[in-house]
Amino acid sequence: MKLGLFGYGVIGRGVYTLVENLTKRYDVEMVKVFDLPIKKEILGDKLVTDIYDIINDEDIKIVVEVLGGHDLPYEVISGCLKKGKSVITANKEVVSMHLEEFINLAHQNNCSFCFEASAGGGIPVIRPLIDNIKVNDVNDIFGILNGTTNYILTKMDDEGLSFEDALALAKKNGFAEANPTADLEGLDIVRKINILSSLAYRGNICNDDIYHYGITGVTKQILDDIKSRGYVLKFVAASHRDGNDVTIRVEPTMVPNGHPLSAVKNEFNAVLFTGSTNDTLEFYGKGAGSIPTATAIVSDLVSILENRAYIGYRNENKLVVNQKTNVCAKYYVIDKEDKVSIRMDMSDEELLASKFYARIL
C-alpha cells in the first residue's frame, strides 16, 4: 500500500518514523512527501512540491495531512477524498469547519476519513466516542483540551510562577507557539470541543457560535484564593445538549479537588463524557507533542490497513447552539474593585465586565 504525506514538520517527521517501523508488520511504503523545496536534502526523490503530484497519483491510496493552516489542507483533503484516497489528518481547524463535508465525501467515494489526532492529540478519544455513541446518548462533555494553557496553569499553581514566567517556560520547553494567542484565548479549545460535540451529538456546530473567555487574566493571587476554597483552576471546555439545543462554553473553571479533571497536570489533556447508558467516561493522555500525535495518526492508518476504519455521523440532527449564559452555572467573580463574590444568574455582559471570572464546576 503506497502512502503520501503532506507536511514534513515536527509531526510529519514523527509519522514518517512510525510508518517506517510499521513496515515490519504491514505492506506499507511512504512514497511521496509534500513540503517546501528546502527539504530536498533530507527527503531526496520522495519530495514533491506540488500537492497534485500526490492528489493525482493513482498508486497512492492513503494520505496523511499534517500541514497546519486552512486553505492548502482543505484543498488537499477534499481533493484526495474526491479521488477515493483515504485521508488521515490532525488538523483541528479544517476538521472543525468541514467535518460533515469530509465525511460525506468519504462515503461518496468509498474511502475513509480519519481524524483521531485532531482532538485530544495522542489520546484515543475519537474512535471510542464513535463506537460508544452507537449505544450511549452523550449529553455532556467536559474537556481539558489544550496542553499549552494547562502547562501554564500547572506551573503557576504548583511552582508559584507568574503568568509571564510560566508562558516563557512553556515556550522554552516546546509547549507553546511563538504566538500563543489562539491557545491563551481558547480558540484552539473551541475547535476541539466543536469536533467532539459534533460527533457526539451528530450534527454541525459553527466555531463562531462557541463562547470562549481566555486565561490571560489569571494571577498567582487568584490561584491561591481558589486553592484555599478547595478547588484548582483549569481551562475547561463544557458542552451540553438538551435534545437538539446545544450549549458550549470555554472558560477558566474551578474544578473541585478529587474531581477526575483536577489531577490533569502540565501538558496532559483529558476528556470526560456523560451519557444515557455509560454514566461518566474519561480519557486521559498527552494532548500534543510529535510522537503522541503521530501515534494517533498511525493508529488511524492501521485501522484503514485492517479495514476497520471508523464511520462518522451523517448530519442527523439540526443542532441549535444556545448563545445564552448557562444560567444554572455558579461563577467566581472578581469585580473592577478587586472584590470577590460567588454569583449565579450572571449574563455574559456582566461576566465580561468583571476583572476576572471563573466558572465553578
Added chain:
Amino acid sequence: MKLGLFGYGVIGRGVYTLVENLTKRYDVEMVKVFDLPIKKEILGDKLVTDIYDIINDEDIKIVVEVLGGHDLPYEVISGCLKKGKSVITANKEVVSMHLEEFINLAHQNNCSFCFEASAGGGIPVIRPLIDNIKVNDVNDIFGILNGTTNYILTKMDDEGLSFEDALALAKKNGFAEANPTADLEGLDIVRKINILSSLAYRGNICNDDIYHYGITGVTKQILDDIKSRGYVLKFVAASHRDGNDVTIRVEPTMVPNGHPLSAVKNEFNAVLFTGSTNDTLEFYGKGAGSIPTATAIVSDLVSILENRAYIGYRNENKLVVNQKTNVCAKYYVIDKEDKVSIRMDMSDEELLASKFYARIL
C-alpha cells in the same frame, strides 16, 4: 442479522434492552435466549434451555455470552466459534484462561471474538488498547479494576466507615456479591489484569502466576495514617514487562495525592498504560453495573455489524512471569507489634509475615 443470548440475568437483561433500541438503526433481532425454564414467563417462545438450540442454529450469526462461571461458558464460546458464529462475552474468568484459543478459533473460522466488557466493564479499553499497541509498545499497566473493593475503600476513607460497614453498604447497594471473597482477595482483579497484560504484551499469562494480596486487613486507622502521609490507599494491579519478562502484582497500594488514580472513587475503575510512543494514557469509567457493561457488549456488537470488529494478538511472545518481589518497590509495612515502617528489598515471605502492607506508588 439474527442473534442469540446466553444468560438472562442482570447483564443479559441490559443487553436485551439495548439490542431492542438498536433495531432502529440496524437490522438485528434477538431470536433465542438461553436460560433456566423459570424464565419462560418473561421470555416466552424465545427461551431455549439447551445451549445447542443456539449453537446449532445456522441462522444465528452472532451470540452474546453473559452466563458467568467457567464450564458452560467455555462450551458455549468454543462451540459457537467453531460453527463460525461471532461471539461477544463479558466473562473475565473464561477469557483470562482461554484468550489465545478463542482468538485462534475466531481466525480459523472467519468470525469475531469480542470481549470489551471482560476487563474494565463499561470503560472502552480493550479496543483502544488493541489499536494503540499496533504502534505503541506498552510496558506498564496500572489499574483500579474492581468496583466492589474501590467502593469499600472510598466509603472507609471519605465517610469513616469500618471495613465491615463499608462491605455491608456495598452489598446493600448492589456493588458486592453475597460471597465477596474473589473481590476482596484480588482474584477478580487478577483475571482482568491478565487479559489486559496478555493483549498489551501479546502473549499468554496464567492466572495462577499472578501474585495477589487482599484488602481485608485494612482498617480506618491505617487509612488515616496513609492519608496523613499524603497518599490514598487503592487496590491496584501493577503490570510491567521488560522484554518477555513480566511482573504482575495485585496489592493494596498507596497512591500519591494528585496522581490520576487518586481521584478514582466508589464503583469507578481506571486503567493507565505507559508505552514507547504514548507516554501515559488513562481510561476511566464505571467498571461494573448492568447498563455500563451491556453498553460495552453492544458496542462490540455494533463493531461486528459494521465489519469493524477488532483483531486480537496471535501469541507472538513467549512471556515468562517473574515470581520474585519487585525489589525496586517501596513498601509501607505494619509488623505484628503494630510498628509502621517504610521498607525496600522485602521478599514476599517477609511481606506476608506482616500484619498489613501496602505498596507505595
